[in-house]
Each structure stands twice: as C-alpha cells, then as structure tokens.
Amino acid sequence: MQPYEERLSAPRSWWFIAVLIGVSVGLIMLPFGTLPMLGGLIGGAALACVAVSSYGSARVRVVADSLVAGEARIPVSALGTPQVLDAAEAAAWRTYKADPRAFMLLRSYIPTALRVEVTDPEDPTPYVYVSTRNPEALAAALTAVQPA
Known part of the structure; x- marks a missing residue:
C-alpha cells in the first residue's frame, strides 16, 4: 500500500x-x-x-481503505478507476464539464486534479474531483488500496 x-x-x-x-x-x-x-x-x-x-488547511489523504478529501471520507470500494487531469482538462472539469451533483474539493490555485467515478449505485454523486499537486501519486495510492 x-x-x-x-x-x-x-x-x-x-x-x-x-x-x-x-x-x-x-x-x-x-x-x-x-x-x-x-x-x-x-x-x-x-x-x-x-x-x-x-x-489552505484542506487535506487529501488515502487512509486504510478510504479517500479523505477535506471533510469527506469516501470508501475506496465505492470508487472507480482514477483519472489524472492535467491543467487544461482539470479546468474543463471545473467549468463547462462539471456536474453540480459531483463532490469537488477544488482549489483554484492548484492547476492539476484527479477525477474518480463513484460506482456506488445508491450514491447520486457521479464523481469525485480533487485538486492535487501530484495526481499521479494520488491515483497510484488509490489503485493500491482498491479491492481486487
């Protein structure tokens, strides 16, 4: 892990x-x-x-089997495959591609982000958008703790 x-x-x-x-x-x-x-x-x-x-005190962590983004704690079992967003794609998902039902931990001064589909059928949230300076490392950490 x-x-x-x-x-x-x-x-x-x-x-x-x-x-x-x-x-x-x-x-x-x-x-x-x-x-x-x-x-x-x-x-x-x-x-x-x-x-x-x-x-500026918001934290993003992968703890045990959960993604902790700010105040939200999301079980990794309810998440799909992480998608790394470069600056241009992250800007698109913050603006015209954004879904109002999505959970977004957004910091405009951080250009890159990670987007992860929510696969839980009972959850109306379509995806999680998390601003991060190192989306590749966050994606690797989420992939490492996802159940097989």
Whole structure:
C-alpha cells in the first residue's frame, strides 16, 4: 500500500495579500489615532491570515481503505478507476464539464486534479474531483488500496 497525504496550502502570495490587508485596515484606522491604527494593523492582518490558513488547511489523504478529501471520507470500494487531469482538462472539469451533483474539493490555485467515478449505485454523486499537486501519486495510492 502506498500512503498518500497532501495539504492544499495557499500560495505565498496570498500570505503577502493578508499582510497588505492588515496594512490597509491600519491606514483606515489612522485618523482615529495611533492605538486604533496599531489595533487595525494587527487585527486586520490576523483575521486575514486566519482566513488564508483556514482555506489552505484542506487535506487529501488515502487512509486504510478510504479517500479523505477535506471533510469527506469516501470508501475506496465505492470508487472507480482514477483519472489524472492535467491543467487544461482539470479546468474543463471545473467549468463547462462539471456536474453540480459531483463532490469537488477544488482549489483554484492548484492547476492539476484527479477525477474518480463513484460506482456506488445508491450514491447520486457521479464523481469525485480533487485538486492535487501530484495526481499521479494520488491515483497510484488509490489503485493500491482498491479491492481486487
């Protein structure tokens, strides 16, 4: 079995933007005095950093016999063959090819993805779409734990 774990962390530029948000809030608070400006700077930056950290905390893992994507835990026995999506194909499946019933762990800053059909006849979800920086390794890990 090949273990797989990945955190879909936000790019560094988002952290820079979070700091700039703090600076902006500080500048907005400047007319009210030095203390409000410092409070706005620290508070604005802290809130923006919490938002970036929260959005970038999603994890993709293959654990025992399940695919764990964010908050979802999907048994591998309910999944079909994984399909590795390059940047162009992943963009197509995020937009005009997308099915609203699909489960999507989508991060726009990650260009590649993995798409896996849901084979459980009782589940209305047609497929699972997971943004991943290494779709080949995730596909190999899922294939390794699938029942024969």
